[in-house]
Amino acid sequence: MGLARGLNLQTWTPATGLRKLEDGRWEVATPRGTVVAGKVVVATNGYTAAILDRFRGVIVPLRGQVTAQRPGSGMPFGGCLPTTYSFIYEGGYEYMATRPSGSLFAGDVVIGGGLGKAEDGGLEEYGTTDDTSVNPTISEYLRGALPRYFGSNWGEDSPEGRVRAEWTGIMGYSPDGYPFVGEMPGQEGLWISASFQGHGMVLCWKCAEALVEMMEGRDGEELGEWFPEVFRLTEERMGKRFQGRLHTIAPASKMEAAG
Numbered sequence: 001m002g003l004a005r006g007l008n009l010q011t012w013t014p015a016t017g018l019r020k021l022e023d024g025r026w027e028v029a030t031p032r033g034t035v036v037a038g039k040v041v042v043a044t045n046g047y048t049a050a051i052l053d054r055f056r057g058v059i060v061p062l063r064g065q066v067t068a069q070r071p072g073s074g075m076p077f078g079g080c081l082p083t084t085y086s087f088i089y090e091g092g093y094e095y096m097a098t099r100p101s102g103s104l105f106a107g108d109v110v111i112g113g114g115l116g117k118a119e120d121g122g123l124e125e126y127g128t129t130d131d132t133s134v135n136p137t138i139s140e141y142l143r144g145a146l147p148r149y150f151g152s153n154w155g156e157d158s159p160e161g162r163v164r165a166e167w168t169g170i171m172g173y174s175p176d177g178y179p180f181v182g183e184m185p186g187q188e189g190l191w192i193s194a195s196f197q198g199h200g201m202v203l204c205w206k207c208a209e210a211l212v213e214m215m216e217g218r219d220g221e222e223l224g225e226w227f228p229e230v231f232r233l234t235e236e237r238m239g240k241r242f243q244g245r246l247h248t249i250a251p252a253s254k255m256e257a258a259g
């Protein structure tokens with residue numbers, strides 16, 4: 001729909017630099033040339049600090065790891081456990097969903113996490129932006145997780161092998177656990193929507209909508225009715241530094257980290 005309305009999509013084209021011109025517009029450098037615009041939206045999530053230095057230590061990349069595993073013979077036929085699952089334990093957690101009936105690889109169990117099982121609680125995964133490889137310790141843990149969680153209910157592994165696929169992806173974490181949405185303070189025309197932690201699927205669409213409302217000058221009462229104030233990009237929030245993932249640390253230190 002966007003393309004039909006004239007959107008020019010340049011894939012495989014990293015923005016390598018961003019600078020304000022004397023006339024107030026912004027210049028975005030890429031290996032295929034430069035683009036100049038009055039308004040620029042930076043939606044680079046965990047990679048934001050690479051082009052906007054002010055986000056160093058503010059939006060921190062964290063690599064997450066996921067597997068898709070063929071269901072054991074004891075799992076429900078051709079489909080889906082009725083809910084999604086979280087397995088939360090001291091020092092970490094896993095999250096799990098099954099591919100629904102009628103979908104490609106129906107019944108496959110998609111399970112991710114295992115960060116807390118890596119060396120130093122997964123410390124090495126913070127600041128990592130390489131999603132072309134996997135962490136072998138997490139890999140080993142996730143590959144064995146399902147028979148451990150389901151016990152005898154798992155049954156026998158599929159004759160084709162348990163693990164169908166495994167991958168990593170980069171998330172963007174902020175000091176207070178909320179995304180940054182809005183115009184960069186003191187940088188007219190530079191708009192941000194980034195840092196969705198592990199929850200962007202449910203947040204980034206409406207954040208994009210809110211950002212457009214702001215960009216078009218409709219930042220009033222109506223937006224205030226549904227858009228959380230705590231998501232707004234403010235100088236005060238930019239002054240905080242990432243101290244750790246908030247939902248994996250105890251409440252007392254959580255307050256300290258957010259403060």
Ligand SMILES: Cc1cc2nc3c(=O)[nH]c(=O)nc-3n(C[C@H](O)[C@H](O)[C@H](O)COP(=O)(O)OP(=O)(O)OC[C@H]3O[C@@H](n4cnc5c(N)ncnc54)[C@H](O)[C@@H]3O)c2cc1C
Nearest residue numbers: 014015044045047064065169170171196198199200201202
């Ligand atoms: C392992 C894992 C599990 C997750 N599980 C869940 C979940 O269960 N529920 C949930 O809600 N969310 C989950 N998420 C988070 C969710 O995927 C993200 O929050 C969401 O994808 C954020 O969308 P985005 O478009 O803002 O950023 P991204 O999807 O990260 O996209 C950013 C894009 O910017 C591009 N980019 C970066 N730098 C540049 C540059 N300089 N120039 C040009 N392009 C650039 C990148 O290539 C990328 O395509 C998970 C993420 C991971 C990695």
